[in-house]
Amino acid sequence: MTNFMSQWVYTPVVKDHFMNPRNTWQEEENFQADGIGEVGSLSCGDQMQVMIKVDNDTISDLRWLTYGCASAIASTSMMSEMAIGMSLHDAYHLTPDKITEALGGLPEHKFHCSVLGDKALRAAIDDYLEKAGRENPFKNSVAKTICECNGVTDMQIEDLVKRGEAKTLEQLQEITKFGTVCGKCKQQVSDLFDEFKHIYNV
Template structure:
């Protein structure tokens, strides 16, 4: 009789598996690698945290290292992000999106998407840090803003900055500070969603 036993695929795509098993550009302390800029995002409360270091030469990311506390898809996302970012101009790297990371990984399950969101945020934080340390103007900060509250013209970047600094950690605080959602109120759900996302990314331990 025919043998009809079942065999499952691995949890994630083969590319994720490869980057999980053989992560690229890990920040090994013994290597003595010095970063020009460092960015760290995530929180242990949510179970993932990433630190990205970059070296910059001629306006490009010449080398990159990272560390991740997180699950397999978080490790693979950071590894893939590091491969994508290496060689990019700062401008290109700043605009690297979570979608580019997940596409390069061959996709991630829906509930794992936030792992890739952390990767590009950490990279951006590292670029911010590099520009600040070297006393250069930061032409990127704020350029990727999208208007969330149309009535009051409040952008996602404004919300992000307020959450990141710890100034506003509730919807009420955000609304009081920026006026968001005080007119038609249709953006309320989206603001709360963003608030939760940014809290997840920037919450301190």
């Protein structure tokens, strides 16, 4: 039950979105989603579901459900306001930094919560494209190279963790060969691995 007093200070924008969340899913509304994305799990302490309607490759409407703390709720709410009206391309490239910035900042250890919002959105877009039987043109465009020596991207790590192909850091290294040359990326890969394991509850 450790509390860090200084980190409890939420910005007025976070407070507003937490107290008055926008675009939450309501049963009676009977929202017909074209794509649904879900990340996180109840046992992780945060889970998000994003439902999108797509019109002319633009997100015309969005609803969400979040189980989580104030940062998680506020991040999803802010993400929903930002994403509605965005092209699929722009929505796919919406980063946690942009969401956090719009919220006026989050305490450092809460950054994790805003990572889930954009992931759930991307998952919903993936789902939409898959259902529509279309190729996913965005998949590789948002990948960031983590291991420069062997060209391992964050997307690659995410996919391997998500699909359960890399259950341990050692397995991940066996598949991708990350960190086997200069070794500079080891810590970053390890952090990402833990993060993705947490997000996808594997």
